[in-house]
Amino acid sequence: MQYKEFLRRELGEVLPDTLLLPRGFHLVGHVALLTLNSELSQFDKQIGEATLKYDSKIYSVAVRVGPTVGIIRRPAYKLVAGDTDTLTTHVENEVSFRIDPLRLTFSGGNRKERISLPRMVQSHEYVVDMFACVGQFGIHIAKQAGARVTAIEINPEAFKLLEGNIQLNGVQNHMNALFGDCRVVHPVNSADRVVMGYLHDTVEFLPAALDILSSNGGWIHLHATIPEKETKSYCNTISTISHDDGYLSAVHVRKIKHYSPGIVHYVFDIELTIE
Ligand SMILES: C[S@@+](CC[C@H](N)C(=O)[O-])C[C@H]1O[C@@H](n2cnc3c(N)ncnc32)[C@H](O)[C@@H]1O
CATH class of the missing domain: 3.40.50.150 (Vaccinia Virus protein VP39)
Structure with missing residues (x-):
């Protein structure tokens, strides 16, 4: 099932129908990174909890709270659900990366x-x-x-x-x-x-x-x-x-x-x- 449909099914009672739901998230290791529009941000915890149920690979959910800043390109995310340990292993084309996507950028x-x-x-x-x-x-x-x-x-x-x-x-x-x-x-x-x-x-x-x-x-x-x-x-x-x-x-x-x-x-x- 598409993520958007899944959220609608899980949170239909909480979220007003008029709100535009996110189509997806960026998964880095076990951490799902979400960008929510301003109207949805008040529901970030509920969306986070629902996202944990969407995919068994997800243990932590964070939402963007600001732009990426500075020379070291520090991203701005807030953990909204799941495991607080966001240091993870991301595997891509047989290459493994240890990274904390709440502290370092992984585009x-x-x-x-x-x-x-x-x-x-x-x-x-x-x-x-x-x-x-x-x-x-x-x-x-x-x-x-x-x-x-x-x-x-x-x-x-x-x-x-x-x-x-x-x-x-x-x-x-x-x-x-x-x-x-x-x-x-x-x-x-x-x-x-x-x-x-x-x-x-x-x-x-x-x-x-x-x-x-x-x-x-x-x-x-x-x-x-x-x-x-x-x-x-x-x-x-x-x-x-x-x-x-x-x-x-x-x-x-x-x-x-x-x-x-x-x-x-x-x-x-x-x-x-x-x-
Ligand atoms: C946004 S990351 C990009 C990482 C990777 N190159 C990519 O494109 O996915 C940029 C990295 O460059 C590093 N950086 C910025 N200025 C630097 C400098 N003058 N010398 C070495 N590293 C630098 C930052 O700390 C950051 O880790």
């Missing part, structure tokens, strides 16, 4: 990209993941493509989980983690590919990514959230920064997801060569 909309990016990577490559969090891109690449990976993370809480996830997935022989600001703490002139999975002012980190890249060139995957009409000027900015660093660039744009009204999450696949 449902990036799932396809996490799974498909390793298919672009050859096993002989050296890849640097500049904004690793718990290893969302880096561990998929190390495990599925077999490439050598360095993952950099600035948040100590995410870094600890990243180190654990490297062990958990058995990729410690070809993946390592560096703690700190990726603009400062990074390998130099060595990577075949750099992943920039960060959504705020990402282009400002491009000089650091170019520093990490092999002087022979390679690929950079730069994620950004911008209005659709600004993609061309964003590509021009990328080309200018790359050119100033001595590279020729070809920029391919792919849409990842709708982000917010008028704003789209894109990934810019930048192929860098030298003259």
Whole structure:
């Protein structure tokens, strides 16, 4: 049964018919994350309890109470039902992640990209993941493509989980983690590919990514959230920064997801060569 229908059946007596119910939730390990409209938020506990009954994999239910904020991208969720221990193991395409989705971001909309990016990577490559969090891109690449990976993370809480996830997935022989600001703490002139999975002012980190890249060139995957009409000027900015660093660039744009009204999450696949 569809979730919306299930809620209507469970809570029909409590919820006025006029209220628009959520169509689904984002499941991270045993934690269901819900976004409720303002009229529904007064029923969050009842909806949480009903959601626990919907799927036996769900042990905790949380609702969004604000935007994701700060450099470390702290999400704002409130637990409304179930187990208060929200540190969980999320499994995706045979990769396991220990994560607390109430404290760290694990985007449902990036799932396809996490799974498909390793298919672009050859096993002989050296890849640097500049904004690793718990290893969302880096561990998929190390495990599925077999490439050598360095993952950099600035948040100590995410870094600890990243180190654990490297062990958990058995990729410690070809993946390592560096703690700190990726603009400062990074390998130099060595990577075949750099992943920039960060959504705020990402282009400002491009000089650091170019520093990490092999002087022979390679690929950079730069994620950004911008209005659709600004993609061309964003590509021009990328080309200018790359050119100033001595590279020729070809920029391919792919849409990842709708982000917010008028704003789209894109990934810019930048192929860098030298003259
Ligand atoms: C929103 S998460 C994205 C994780 C993953 N790359 C993805 O796209 O799903 C961004 C991560 O970058 C980290 N971060 C932000 N600024 C950083 C910096 N200057 N150096 C290293 N990590 C940074 C944050 O702490 C956070 O864990």
